[in-house]
Amino acid sequence: MISTLVSSFKIDMTYTINAFIYRLLHLPYFKEVFSTDLYKSKKAKKFVRILAIFCTLFRMFITKISYVFFIYFLIQILYSNVTSSLFFHVFFFLSMIGMFINTRILSVGRKKYYAVILMGMDAKKYTLAYYWFYTITNFITNLVALFILSMSLLSFGPLYAFIFALITVCLKTSGEVLNILFYQKTETLLVARNNYYFTILITFLLLAFLLPYIHMILPPSSYFLLSVVIFIFSLFSLVYLYHFNSYQKIYKKINTEKAIRSEENETAYQRQMALEIRKKDYKINEKKLKGKRGYDYFNTIFFLRHKVILSSSANLFSFVCFLLFGILILYALLNKEIQPEIYALIHHHFAIILIVMYFVNRGSIITQAMFYNCDRSMLTFNFYREKEVILNVFKQRLKTVSMVNLRPAFVIGLGLSILLILCSHSFSIHYLFMFLSVLMLSVFFSLHYLVIYYLLQPYNEYMEIKSFSYTIVSFFTYFLCYLAKDLTFSFPVFSILILIGTIIYIILALFLVYKFSEETFKLK
Amino acid sequence: MKLVVENLTKNYGSKEVLDSVDFTFEEGKIYGLIGRNGSGKTTFFNALNDDIDIDSGKFYLGGEKLLNKDIGYVRATPNIPEFLTGREFLTFFLDINQEKIKNPKTIDEYFDMVQILREDQDKLMKEYSHGMKNKMQILIHIISNPNVLLLDEPLTSFDIVIQDEMKKLLKQIKKDHILIFSTHILEIAMDLCDEIVIIHNKKLELIEKKNLNQKEYKKKIIESLKDEKK
Numbered sequence: 175m176i177s178t179l180v181s182s183f184k185i186d187m188t189y190t191i192n193a194f195i196y197r198l199l200h201l202p203y204f205k206e207v208f209s210t211d212l213y214k215s216k217k218a219k220k221f222v223r224i225l226a227i228f229c230t231l232f233r234m235f236i237t238k239i240s241y242v243f244f245i246y247f248l249i250q251i252l253y254s255n256v257t258s259s260l261f262f263h264v265f266f267f268l269s270m271i272g273m274f275i276n277t278r279i280l281s282v283g284r285k286k287y288y289a290v291i292l293m294g295m296d297a298k299k300y301t302l303a304y305y306w307f308y309t310i311t312n313f314i315t316n317l318v319a320l321f322i323l324s325m326s327l328l329s330f331g332p333l334y335a336f337i338f339a340l341i342t343v344c345l346k347t348s349g350e351v352l353n354i355l356f357y358q359k360t361e362t363l364l365v366a367r368n369n370y371y372f373t374i375l376i377t378f379l380l381l382a383f384l385l386p387y388i389h390m391i392l393p394p395s396s397y398f399l400l401s402v403v404i405f406i407f408s409l410f411s412l413v414y415l416y417h418f419n420s421y422q423k424i425y426k427k428i429n430t431e432k433a434i435r436s437e438e439n440e441t442a443y444q445r446q447m448a449l450e451i452r453k454k455d456y457k458i459n460e461k462k463l464k465g466k467r468g469y470d471y472f473n474t475i476f477f478l479r480h481k482v483i484l485s486s487s488a489n490l491f492s493f494v495c496f497l498l499f500g501i502l503i504l505y506a507l508l509n510k511e512i513q514p515e516i517y518a519l520i521h522h523h524f525a526i527i528l529i530v531m532y533f534v535n536r537g538s539i540i541t542q543a544m545f546y547n548c549d550r551s552m553l554t555f556n557f558y559r560e561k562e563v564i565l566n567v568f569k570q571r572l573k574t575v576s577m578v579n580l581r582p583a584f585v586i587g588l589g590l591s592i593l594l595i596l597c598s599h600s601f602s603i604h605y606l607f608m609f610l611s612v613l614m615l616s617v618f619f620s621l622h623y624l625v626i627y628y629l630l631q632p633y634n635e636y637m638e639i640k641s642f643s644y645t646i647v648s649f650f651t652y653f654l655c656y657l658a659k660d661l662t663f664s665f666p667v668f669s670i671l672i673l674i675g676t677i678i679y680i681i682l683a684l685f686l687v688y689k690f691s692e693e694t695f696k697l698k
Numbered sequence: 699m700k701l702v703v704e705n706l707t708k709n710y711g712s713k714e715v716l717d718s719v720d721f722t723f724e725e726g727k728i729y730g731l732i733g734r735n736g737s738g739k740t741t742f743f744n745a746l747n748d749d750i751d752i753d754s755g756k757f758y759l760g761g762e763k764l765l766n767k768d769i770g771y772v773r774a775t776p777n778i779p780e781f782l783t784g785r786e787f788l789t790f791f792l793d794i795n796q797e798k799i800k801n802p803k804t805i806d807e808y809f810d811m812v813q814i815l816r817e818d819q820d821k822l823m824k825e826y827s828h829g830m831k832n833k834m835q836i837l838i839h840i841i842s843n844p845n846v847l848l849l850d851e852p853l854t855s856f857d858i859v860i861q862d863e864m865k866k867l868l869k870q871i872k873k874d875h876i877l878i879f880s881t882h883i884l885e886i887a888m889d890l891c892d893e894i895v896i897i898h899n900k901k902l903e904l905i906e907k908k909n910l911n912q913k914e915y916k917k918k919i920i921e922s923l924k925d926e927k928k
Contacts, residue, residue: 456822467793468793469794471790471793472782476781479781479782547779547781551780554773556747556769559766
């Protein structure tokens with residue numbers, strides 16, 4: 175069993191090391207300095223191996239310690255007073271959730287795919303080796319984390335730390351068997367069945383957090399008996415795990431190539447799924463295409479076929495803003511004494527609108543859809559990569575993207591105007607400026623998302639973000655908005671600044687896109 | 699009109715894929731580009747199409763610098779905008795290229811050219827099979843009529859009837875074009891192409907047929923590909 179574990183670790187390690195070198199070689203500076211010979215270098219690999227082992231151990235302990243302390247502080251927030259018995263109660267029921275839905279054996283994994291399916295390791299030996307590895311490390315990390323908690327914030331002592339470390343691993347063992355039995359019976363994973371998944375989740379969350387509200391907490395002494403019962407159950411489970419012989423069959427069914435790919439890059443996979451054209455949009459209203467030609471025709475169809483994805487996101491934001499402002503306006507109406515405060519708040523902190531509009535803007539999802547469903551394929555045609563064509567499509571898109579983003583902007587602008595009028599009991603032409611500046615900011619950010627998409631084209635075919643500069647620019651934009659949040663301008667000055675900024679940016683953007691995107695707007 | 703490749707070198711890290719390649723392709727011919735796995739066929743196409751950065755090299759068409767608009771590149775995996783129907787895609791494409799297309803046909807005639815059935819013409823291309831997507835891809839390139847057409851394994855996804863139609867179509871258009879056709883299937887290359895070029899030992903090499911019969915010629919091509927320098 176030890177040798178199985180060692181060889182599967184070797185596979186994992188090789189993968190981790192090569193992935194690390196691969197990433198390193200794709201960083202701007204490093205790719206100049208190092209060559210692919212790095213894969214051959216024994217010294218470099220040794221260094222990365224030590225680093226990887228250290229990181230893994232560090233992560234294991236840190237995760238567990240953070241988890242335990244997170245529960246502690248959560249209880250503190252919810253009940254303001256944390257006792258050992260309250261902590262045990264919550265910890266126990268949360269572990270019950272983990273027992274059902276956090277299965278190791280039946281989880282989909284790249285490592286399993288490589289070891290068992292690709293390289294043909296004995297599935298049973300592999301499973302049991304990993305089972306022991308996880309059980310022992312889990313026990314140790316839990317013990318250490320609970321002990322630290324006991325030493326620092328709660329003084330329940332080492333005996334309880336030991337009992338709970340034992341309870342968690344025994345629950346996990348029983349959970350593994352329950353999951354296998356469920357799979358054998360239904361041929362589906364428990365976690366993949368939403369109704370079961372949420373029933374378990376909600377039931378145990380209620381037991382964990384609601385019972386203490388009505389003063390029903392499991393007494394600490396009961397855990398002695400519970401641990402014995404759970405321990406006996408886990409012994410039976412262990413016998414089952416040793417007698418079970420269909421690991422190979424199950425692995426082949428759940429660790430398919432597709433599942434591995436989506437597991438490897440979960441976000442990219444989710445992103446792809448989110449961008450698929452919805453069935454509802456297959457049929458479009460032909461009348462809306464009347465008189466449209468060329469790029470306008472192309473762009474209009476694109477937006478009509480992505481109505482659900484693009485508009486629903488903007489509409490949802492508009493609706494949320496509408497609700498929030500509705501509540502605020504109602505609140506201001508009912509509490510007259512708060513009105514001057516609201517007025518002052520909007521006036522003095524209006525620059526926060528920069529951050530708000532940055533986040534409200536749907537530019538990011540729109541450019542993602544543009545890439546995934548349109549440019550990814552169109553860029554393989556050379557006519558689509560010509561300067562004039564790029565600029566033409568860009569202009570069409572700017573108009574439509576701005577229109578989509580103006581919806582939530584309109585609600586925000588209107589909401590703020592009503593609040594200002596209501597709280598100052600008067601109308602000032604300044605409020606109109608404020609309203610206009612919100613709309614302009616929306617155009618500004620629509621343009622911004624589009625420009626950085628055209629100049630940095632960050633995605634690869636699978637919707638993974640491959641451009642480091644894109645991440646930097648996005649962060650930098652946010653950072654600038656954050657820095658500007660404390661600036662105070664009168665509404666007219668603010669809106670004139672935004673107007674000038676937007677106009678300059680539009681001219682600059684058209685120039686930059688025309689000049690450079692032939693080079694930058696490409697497939698990676 | 700000649701397409702001249704001058705001193706093309708492309709390395710991936712320390713691995714040399716193409717090394718100082720010089721070659722001239724002539725108008726009116728279909729060139730079959732053959733090479734072993736990983737020999738650099740797609741790299742060669744990507745370099746011509748300016749999809750990758752090259753280490754050195756220049757391309758000329760009719761004495762002028764080769765431009766992107768001179769090339770059509772039919773890729774091994776067809777990429778077409780799936781949010782459009784076949785008809786919408788053609789409408790858009792014909793619309794924006796109306797000045798460039800000589801003697802345009804009607805949309806239905808174009809569909810007939812590649813045998814896309816009536817019931818499929820107004821379906822989203824998302825629902826097209828691989829073969830149908832490929833038909834659309836080839837059709838667009840044939841309509842846009844570029845001087846140089848690069849075709850990367852284009853016929854393998856077609857049934858034999860369509861394969862035959864496509865071969866006829868390519869033979870029809872070769873008169874005013876330079877067609878470079880990459881494939882692993884020697885029979886298709888020998889049947890369709892006027893010249894066979896192998897990509898071998900990081901260079902392009904024309905395999906002359908001279909007086910050889912088909913069998914001897916085939917043997918010569920395979921022997922040339924086997925002879926790899928270490």
